[in-house]
Amino acid sequence: MKRARLIYNPSAGREQVKRQLPYILERLENVGYEASAHATTGKYCAKRAARLAAERNFDLVIAAGGDGTINEVINGLAELPYRPKLGIIPAGTTNDFARAIEVPRSSIEAACDVICNGYEMPIDIGKVGEQYFINIAGGGTLTELTYEVPSKLKTMIGQLAYYAKGIEKLPKIHPVNVRIEYDGKLFEGEIMLFLVSNTNSVGGFERLAPGALVNDGMFDLLILRKTNLADFVRLASAAVRGDHLNDPSVVYVQANRIKVYVDEVVHLNLDGEYGGMLPSEFVNLRHHFQMLVPEKQMRKYLGE
Numbered sequence: 001m002k003r004a005r006l007i008y009n010p011s012a013g014r015e016q017v018k019r020q021l022p023y024i025l026e027r028l029e030n031v032g033y034e035a036s037a038h039a040t041t042g043k044y045c046a047k048r049a050a051r052l053a054a055e056r057n058f059d060l061v062i063a064a065g066g067d068g069t070i071n072e073v074i075n076g077l078a079e080l081p082y083r084p085k086l087g088i089i090p091a092g093t094t095n096d097f098a099r100a101i102e103v104p105r106s107s108i109e110a111a112c113d114v115i116c117n118g119y120e121m122p123i124d125i126g127k128v129g130e131q132y133f134i135n136i137a138g139g140g141t142l143t144e145l146t147y148e149v150p151s152k153l154k155t156m157i158g159q160l161a162y163y164a165k166g167i168e169k170l171p172k173i174h175p176v177n178v179r180i181e182y183d184g185k186l187f188e189g190e191i192m193l194f195l196v197s198n199t200n201s202v203g204g205f206e207r208l209a210p211g212a213l214v215n216d217g218m219f220d221l222l223i224l225r226k227t228n229l230a231d232f233v234r235l236a237s238a239a240v241r242g243d244h245l246n247d248p249s250v251v252y253v254q255a256n257r258i259k260v261y262v263d264e265v266v267h268l269n270l271d272g273e274y275g276g277m278l279p280s281e282f283v284n285l286r287h288h289f290q291m292l293v294p295e296k297q298m299r300k301y302l303g304e
């Protein structure tokens, strides 16, 4: 019999997975899985639980929570020779990865439909040092805001918590001098931020890196050169509409391997969590996981 392990963060988003746990397990049982659940209790708990599930030969691991939980699950599995199939139940605040692969974010029932229908597609992940990311890596003052927002505040006011923190951080944004090597090419100069994106959904915006596909073996690298604060705010609002890419302050390219060097302390953001400090090398691991996705995503991948 197939076995599924649900790894869920009971504190993610508005805490809906906890309430619907019996429903989720029943849905899995109905399509032939022997299903069990593990509630996370804090940092690295989902990572450990995912590794254990793979070592016990589970067929399917489902990450239920926000992008932080998905990130921990892939980190628990990425280095193992046997990696179970992945599913997700989005229950966080932003749910960037679910948005990118079009897993419904509005209802747990609809997310369960995707898992139970069983359509699969390969997905890429990013590797940086000993860590992995599924959605985005970034550096620069503003990228620090995602891990500075308290979890309680996200539970209370959702996405607004990020905007509030963003406005608070604006006056503190300062340019950093970087040297970025990407697939044999070089960028040098002062920048406000850089993003290494594996998907087209970043911080809730779908048009920030619109060309990023989750299974093309490439990252989309977005660099914002040094600007004044007024231009920074103007570009941020243009980015919501996808109108930022032709701006001379923006560099937007695709690459499989990216190295970022800095002369000062710059923190790294991996899928919204703190990821240590630069310098770093980002490598795209093509088709590293098999993922349960909506039928239309799979068909898009197959070019149908």
Ligand SMILES: Nc1ncnc2c1ncn2[C@@H]1O[C@H](COP(=O)(O)OP(=O)(O)OP(=O)(O)O)[C@@H](O)[C@H]1O
Binding pocket: 009, 010, 011, 012, 013, 040, 041, 042, 043, 044, 045, 064, 065, 066, 067, 068, 069, 070, 072, 091, 092, 093, 094, 095, 096, 151, 154, 272
């Ligand atoms: N039981 C728990 N109580 C409090 N925090 C937890 C618990 N379990 C896990 N965590 C923490 O939550 C982090 C992941 O949060 P997650 O991304 O799932 O939800 P979120 O923060 O609400 O959503 P988003 O990432 O979309 O903002 C983990 O890295 C871990 O540190």
